[in-house]
Amino acid sequence: MPNNLLAGKVGIISGALNEKSIAWKVAQRAHAEGARFVLTNAPLAMRMGEINKLSEECNAPIIPADATSVEDLEKLFTGAQEQLGGKLDFMLHSIGMSPNIRKGKNYGELNYQWFQQTIDISALSFHKMLAVAEKQDAFNEWGSVVALSYIAAQRAFLDYTDMTQAKAMLESIARSYGQRLGKLKKVRVNTVSQSPTKTTAGAGISGFDAFYEFADKMSPLGNAPAEACADYCISLFSDLTRYVTMQNLMHDGGFSTTGISQEMADLMEKANA
Numbered sequence: 001m002p003n004n005l006l007a008g009k010v011g012i013i014s015g016a017l018n019e020k021s022i023a024w025k026v027a028q029r030a031h032a033e034g035a036r037f038v039l040t041n042a043p044l045a046m047r048m049g050e051i052n053k054l055s056e057e058c059n060a061p062i063i064p065a066d067a068t069s070v071e072d073l074e075k076l077f078t079g080a081q082e083q084l085g086g087k088l089d090f091m092l093h094s095i096g097m098s099p100n101i102r103k104g105k106n107y108g109e110l111n112y113q114w115f116q117q118t119i120d121i122s123a124l125s126f127h128k129m130l131a132v133a134e135k136q137d138a139f140n141e142w143g144s145v146v147a148l149s150y151i152a153a154q155r156a157f158l159d160y161t162d163m164t165q166a167k168a169m170l171e172s173i174a175r176s177y178g179q180r181l182g183k184l185k186k187v188r189v190n191t192v193s194q195s196p197t198k199t200t201a202g203a204g205i206s207g208f209d210a211f212y213e214f215a216d217k218m219s220p221l222g223n224a225p226a227e228a229c230a231d232y233c234i235s236l237f238s239d240l241t242r243y244v245t246m247q248n249l250m251h252d253g254g255f256s257t258t259g260i261s262q263e264m265a266d267l268m269e270k271a272n273a
């Protein structure tokens with residue numbers, strides 16, 4: 001049910017690959033709440049063409065940018081401000097990829113060149129976006145930036161390998177830039193730590209189905225779906241959360257503060273019987 005929460009606001013939404021993407025749902029919700037925005041993704045992802053559907057649906061121009069390239073990001077931020085007619089009020093970083101995960105490397109056998117790519121794509125890209133935005137003075141006062149994270153930043157999870165370190169760095173960048181941009185422009189920067197979600201990036205992790213089920217059984221509210229994550233991001237882009245900054249916000253149905261759930265205890269008892 002739209003409430004015009006983002007009426008008059010403009011921004012950039014990265015990472016919408018297909019209908020399953022969390023960013024796709026954020027774009028649909030932002031559009032419904034009255035925002036105007038530019039969509040962006042890596043040129044390679046563009047070739048799949050699905051983003052054109054979203055662009056039409058939301059009346060949102062697309063500006064391709066490899067988020068590891070400062071040059072591409074400079075064009076993205078100047079292009080977005082031109083197309084939207086002024087400075088930005090919000091930005092979503094919804095970008096993650098690990099060549100090590102894609103190639104099924106375990107934690108003890110990581111390829112270090114790929115490790116660096118994981119960090120560059122999934123964490124440094126956030127720093128680069130914020131650095132370009134700052135240099136271009138691209139944000140309006142009281143703007144809001146959100147990046148998507150995962151609880152592996154705080155806890156060890158089998159098979160999440162080098163993305164674990166990437167997410168820890170992403171959350172740290174949010175704190176450092178939150179401090180900087182808060183002082184400079186009253187811009188807030190947060191990360192949202194989302195439940196396992198069945199998307200292209202999620203499903204690429206080996207053993208994903210098992211830890212999806214595990215998290216679902218452990219969380220009193222169950223895993224948070226992508227649509228609910230989008231709702232939360234919209235609240236963070238809105239003026240209702242103006243003093244929330246430098247936080248890693250758990251959006252996980254209660255997973256992160258549960259010790260053990262009755263469902264898991266019952267399963268263990270059954271297995272031991």
Ligand SMILES: NC(=O)c1ccc[n+]([C@@H]2O[C@H](COP(=O)([O-])OP(=O)(O)OC[C@H]3O[C@@H](n4cnc5c(N)ncnc54)[C@H](O)[C@@H]3O)[C@@H](O)[C@H]2O)c1
Nearest residue numbers: 015017021022042045067095096148196197199200201202
């Ligand atoms: N799916 C989950 O279980 C889950 C849980 C918590 C957090 N997240 C995070 O949510 C974010 C979005 O992932 P998703 O689950 O919607 O999957 P997704 O695969 O739909 O989105 C990942 C996006 O990253 C983009 N990308 C990859 N390399 C890029 C580059 N060099 N430049 C620009 N864009 C690039 C991809 O094209 C894709 O659109 C990621 O940061 C992911 O780690 C996902």
